[in-house]
Amino acid sequence: MNRTGVLFALVPSLLAREDPPAPAWIHATPDSIEIAGHAPQPSANAIADALERAGPGSVVVLDPGEYPAFTIGFAQDSAANAATNGGLPGRPIVVEGTGEVRVVGRDDTIAIDQKRANGHITFRNLTIVPGTRAGVIFYRQDGARTHAGFTFEDCHVLGDFDPVTQQGVRSKWGVWGHSLADFRFAGIRAPARIERIATEHAFYLQNHCGAITIENVHARDLGRTFVQITARASEGPPGRGDVTLRRCAVEDTGLAALDDHKGGSAFTFAGRIEGVILVEECRYRAGFRAELRGLTSRGSPYGTGALVAWQGNESAPNDTLILRDVRFEFAPGCGDRPVVSIGGCRNVLLVGENEFVSGGREPALALDPVDSTGRPVSPPNGRVFLAPRTHLGGRLTIAGKEATPEERAELERAREKSLPGADSEGMESREEER
Secondary structure, three states: OHHHHHHHHHHHHHHHHOOOOOEEEEEEEOOOOEOOOOEEEEEOOHHHHHHHHHHOEEEEEEOOOEEOEEEEOOOOOOEEEEOOOOOOOOOOOEEEEEOOOEEEEOOOOOEOOOOOOOOEEEEEEEEEEEOEEEEEOOOOOOOOOOOOEEEEOOOOEEEEEEOOOEEEEOOOOEEEEEEOOEEEEEOOOOOOOEEEOOOOOOOOEEEEOOOOEEEEEEEEEEEEOEEEOOOOOOOOOOOOEEEEEEOOEEOOOOOOOHHHOOOOOOOEEEEOOOEEEEOOOOEEEEEOOOOOOOOOOOOOOOOOEEEEEOOOOOOOEEEEEEEEEEEEEEEOOOOOOOOOEEEEEEEEEEEOEEEHHHHHHHOOOOEEOOOOOEOOOOOOOOOOEEEEEEEEEEEEEEOOOOOOOOOHHHHHHHHHHHOOOOOOOOOOHHOOOO
């Protein structure tokens, strides 16, 4: 047979190796899966099995019930591990719960790695119950690998730890993630909730590689912060991509006893974050529930701070921080540090109508903050704009000293210096209307 004949003879076997088209839908119960056009099959881990059989554009519909923890993209042969490539940009796999769908873990509940490359998966209407570690964890990646296109819509991460009685599962994180790109966690039909995380953060995100969006999330009773975003050189490249937190309402963080109830400010951004950090229409309240106010270190008021941005002992500052229409409030007698503390940022824009209310002697706003010895915590900020409609229920300090009226007026005039983002991020007609 000549070469042409050999090639034609191979055509049937080559066609036979093509992957079948992804099913349009997969129906799952806690112990079975049903693929479009096929009879139901028993399953030890229905979500993992469904993800393996799904492809770009597939929709996995989950019946109400309790589902076991699962993993994605690990190099292991396990019924709980989904060996899937995921979806594609614009054509994600969608995993959607109907009714009350709970995914319950003993340590990590949903764990994602890139030993087998995967991405572009959307989860909807799930209640994620963390075990002793994370509700959702994206494993650290090296090199060019990223966790791309993961979305959580109308999902909740609900621990059961009571910080007053110290009873319940000692969960560590709500969401822990490294190398995230185009990550989104949002409440669509109603606020998403993250609650009662025992020892650390609701969101702890490191060295992101693309946009991060956290929107319409309500959180309370957290061991450390609501969100801590870092980009340490020891952990990888700088954080690249805009970070947006919008319409989030947070109450009472920093409750973990292991930190002496002083586990950081609710919104924390620490060094080498490139792009724009936008905190918009967010709320933080601390100290308004009497049952929690005993959770503090001896001789120190209850509570920590609402927001801190600093260089985090790294070699490069954050780029641009924008706060717009936020309200951070401490009850009288609460708070052991500035409500908002900002240093180590190239550009700082406090625009719209922000309100920072101190519960005591600590500043409402500290720019270029200093430590207890008077030394700067971070290199000084670059350009700073403070909108005239900023309401401060407490002092404004600059480099540790109370600002004079003239210094505040100079900050309010900074719009004339054409700060980056001024036109698009809120130095707008509302200020002209005054």
